[in-house]
Amino acid sequence: MPAPGVQGSLPCSEHGCERHDAVACAYVDRRRRPCPTAWCPDHQILVSGLPHCRRHARITASAASDEFQGGQALPDLENRSPSLADYVGDALEPRILDFLVGLRRPGSYDQVAAEPVHVIHPTAGGARRWDRTWKLYDHTGVQAKVSVEVDESRDPEVLVRVGRHVVSQAVPPWIERRRQGLPPLAPSDDSAQRERFYAALWEPAIGPLLADLEESRGLPSGSLPR
């Protein structure tokens, strides 16, 4: 059963939050300097059970991914799928976290968790998939879950799933250009094109995430603002 957040006695660093039961962000940098922020149960993000600020949740989740979680099969050196899933996951993570954090009910057990990249071996056989997952949950379980995924047999296509359902899929435009032998775009065109790619992956997930949340909270369909 997931923990109902971690409580302490510090003022919360979230702008406008009045709570005084915050815990310091668990991040400590290479020079052993701790992050100076603290977050109440409504505003902390748990990574491996420890509270983090938004920025350090992201860094900690991707640092943990370098180890590929101990017992899991390490990817072959030439296997791009895990790093592609991780890279696109990093790019989408700020908007996913902002969205999920915004859907927590104040004073509830709602928590947002980010999981580092991990491998999925389909039980029915077939290609491995590499996946980054974010979820909103409480003491009763997962309310909504979104994943960024690369299936080794479909690489370089990137998929977004809400629950088990694929809601969007696209090949990164910079990889597509390379495949076609086209030169890289100018930096400003490249970043605009990347932004369109990320938006095309993320935006179709919003409706299904809200629908899953309404269902798990027993709310009428369409009651959460779209």
Ligand SMILES: [Zn+2]
């Ligand atoms: Zn707070």
Ligand SMILES: [Zn+2]
């Ligand atoms: Zn921090």
